Amino acid sequence: MNTPTKLGAYAVGLLALFGAAAGVGNTVGPVDPVDAGHTSTAHTTGEPAQHGDHGASSDEMGEPPVPEMPGGLMVSEQGYTLSLTQELLPAGAATPVSFRILGPDGVPVTAYEETHDKDLHFIAVRRDMTGFQHVHPELGQDGQWSVPLSLTAGTWRVFADFASADHGEKLTLGADISVAGDYQPRDVPAPSTTAQVDGYTVTLDGQLAAGKESELTLSVSRDGKPVTDLQPYLAAYGHLVALRDGDLAYLHVHPVGEPRDGQTEPGPDIAFYATAPSAGDYRLFLDFQHNGVVRTAELTARAGATSTSGEEN
Helix, strand or coil: CCHHHHHHHHHHHHHHHHHHHHHHHHHHCCCCCCCCCCCHHHHHHCCCCCCCCCCCCCCCCCCCCCCCCCECCCCEECCEEEEECCCEECCEEEEEEEEEEECCCCCECCCECCECCECEEEEEEECCCCCCEEECCEECCCCEEEEEEEECCEEEEEEEEECECCCCCCEEEEEEEEECCCCCCCCCCCCCCEEEECCEEEEEECCCEECCEEEEEEEEEECCEECCCCECECCECCEEEEEECCCCCECCEEECCCHHHCCCCCCCEEEEEEEECCCEEEEEEEEEEECCEEEEEEEEEEEECECCCCCEC
């Protein structure tokens, strides 16, 4: 399916989803995704879960567990909202972008917990998966974050990845920005296990699987030789962002080991755990640092369907 067709289908799907969500919200109030390992009754009302046939877990009933909802699909979650100062911006190599994270009380959040050495990670990518940028905005005393982005014409998806000091739990909120101009969408590249960037080759070993955690190893080489002196970046030897083709769902990914543990080698291999919520194509963006420069390798990986027995199809 070409990109314009996918975007059209995605828009129609969003309208249906948001219409259904609005109907539920008007009836019973805000509904949060159920976290893995928690029952919906205890999580949303504070009442003890009822044990018995109706309270049996999916595992007890012989059914696969419900996968955790991926991040970045909602502008507001658990009372926190990503509020953009402007949703329509001009194209440019350094277009100013500003936003606030509003807390449950509607007041901008000013205190955060560090995750991967930063208070907040801000990701921007055009909806055809081009122009990826991972930046760290500056926080003003009034709670407004500001950062310049390189923007081309089209619709961009931005993600705020953070943990507020009051809440403590990591959240990823997403919102769209429209950039004026002549939009020329591109097809998402076909799945591949290698990527090239500035003379470096990054090779993927491992397979995403729908509904379960998988280990992915990305190996960095240069001129055919393994790079064994990678430098720490964001408390690891690499930082991986994975986005689902179609709706740009933001996958939960975390590195295996870290430089400060004294056991993780500085390359060539960088290992991660990732959970794909569904079968399909995902775009992987690996940030790594070598010789004082951070580079981003991009490739497409395909998650296979998983049967009820746990085997990948």
